[in-house]
Amino acid sequence: MAGPVSRRAILRGATLTAIGTSVARPVRAESATDEPPRAASSSAVAIASANGLRTVSKAYNLTVRRRYRPASAAVQGVALVEADPNDVTVGYGGLPNEAGVVQLDAACMDGPTHNAGSVAAIEDIMHPAQVAELVMDRTDHVHLVGPGARQFAIDHGFPPVNLLTDRARQRWLAWRAQRRNDDRLAPLTDDPSAETDHRAPTRPWGTIHCSVVSPQGDVGCCTTTSGLAFKIPGRIGDSPLIGAGLYCDNEVGSAGATGRGEAAILGGAGWLVIERMRQGASPVQACVYTLRRIAEQSRRAASWQPALWDVDRPAYSLTLYAVRKDGSYGAATMRGRPGETKFAICDHRGARLEAATVVFPTA
Numbered sequence: 356m357a358g359p360v361s362r363r364a365i366l367r368g369a370t371l372t373a374i375g376t377s378v379a380r381p382v383r384a385e386s387a388t389d390e391p392p393r394a395a396s397s398s399a400v401a402i403a404s405a406n407g408l409r410t411v412s413k414a415y416n417l418t419v420r421r422r423y424r425p426a427s428a429a430v431q432g433v434a435l436v437e438a439d440p441n442d443v444t445v446g447y448g449g450l451p452n453e454a455g456v457v458q459l460d461a462a463c464m465d466g467p468t469h470n471a472g473s474v475a476a477i478e479d480i481m482h483p484a485q486v487a488e489l490v491m492d493r494t495d496h497v498h499l500v501g502p503g504a505r506q507f508a509i510d511h512g513f514p515p516v517n518l519l520t521d522r523a524r525q526r527w528l529a530w531r532a533q534r535r536n537d538d539r540l541a542p543l544t545d546d547p548s549a550e551t552d553h554r555a556p557t558r559p560w561g562t563i564h565c566s567v568v569s570p571q572g573d574v575g576c577c578t579t580t581s582g583l584a585f586k587i588p589g590r591i592g593d594s595p596l597i598g599a600g601l602y603c604d605n606e607v608g609s610a611g612a613t614g615r616g617e618a619a620i621l622g623g624a625g626w627l628v629i630e631r632m633r634q635g636a637s638p639v640q641a642c643v644y645t646l647r648r649i650a651e652q653s654r655r656a657a658s659w660q661p662a663l664w665d666v667d668r669p670a671y672s673l674t675l676y677a678v679r680k681d682g683s684y685g686a687a688t689m690r691g692r693p694g695e696t697k698f699a700i701c702d703h704r705g706a707r708l709e710a711a712t713v714v715f716p717t718a
């Protein structure tokens with residue numbers, strides 16, 4: 356058995372749809388440092404985006420106390436947020452696409468087997484991360500999309516449900532009435548008199564990423580989202596793409612992203628964070644390096660898509676999270692006020708929020 360996890364535990368982790376309760380510990384904000392403290396007694400740690408405080412607590416406890424493999428612990432941890440109607444960026448209650456349909460993206464990756472599973476643009480399924488885990492465990496594939504992913508889920512016992520809450524529907528109706536930004540760009544033209552419309556991407560973004568290190572130093576991760584609000588139907592972001600919205604390597608660590616998915620895809624964000632850590636960078640250093648690379652790419656892209664660039668920095672949000680198998684951890688965000696962007700972390704000291712390092716700070 357690779358690691359302390361039985362196949363039964365793997366399948367239990369993969370097919371549970373009931374949402375357990377987990378107790379969030381007191382929130383404690385700390386300022387970011389370049390070298391965050393390591394867990395002293397064990398490498399076990401769970402990191403997530405700021406909406407994952409309960410997630411990291413649950414994932415940490417599952418891997419430490421119940422010996423779940425890290426990928427399954429992450430998948431079960433994010434289930435709390437997938438089922439939460441108040442988080443409009445993930446799962447049930449997520450904001451729909453421009454046609455008013457909720458389409459979800461999710462993926463998970465397992466360090467010890469270097470395997471991954473993913474579903475994209477899946478409809479009517481509350482726990483896409485669990486379906487992604489089944490794709491990983493029960494198929495020879497990595498990605499399933501659209502109706503095929505939905506049918507795969509139903510075949511495995513996931514009940515189809517209406518994911519569009521009243522609240523999300525009202526926000527969609529309000530957006531549709533104004534229709535300030537629908538992601539379509541004007542065609543490229545040399546005609547200087549041609550009207551172009553490069554409106555800033557002002558709609559809400561959001562997702563949950565969770566990376567976990569087990570007490571044995573194995574790693575795994577998961578990212579799940581309803582994606583960019585009011586997106587073009589069929590659009591998928593970085594969250595279901597291995598190497599973009601998440602990546603792990605059991606020799607190194609685990610990483611993931613939230614924010615503008617297109618930037619994370621074009622920069623190979625998750626993969627690059629892992630490669631930097633492989634070369635010796637700390638988690639924070641690897642995240643900062645990757646964000647700087649992506650910023651440079653966006654500066655070039657801004658020549659044809661000016662809305663991506665804001666004077667001297669990217670105009671969008673992107674946050675990266677990373678853990679090394681030794682239990683060190685960190686996160687960095689592209690822009691914002693220092694201390695504003697938080698991430699959730701749980702180790703032997705409990706669950707808390709800490710501040711991500713800001714690459715382009717604003718006053």
Ligand code: ASP
Nearest residue numbers: 560561562582592614616
């Ligand atoms: N990364 C997600 C996507 O592009 C959205 C987000 O994290 O805000 O779909």
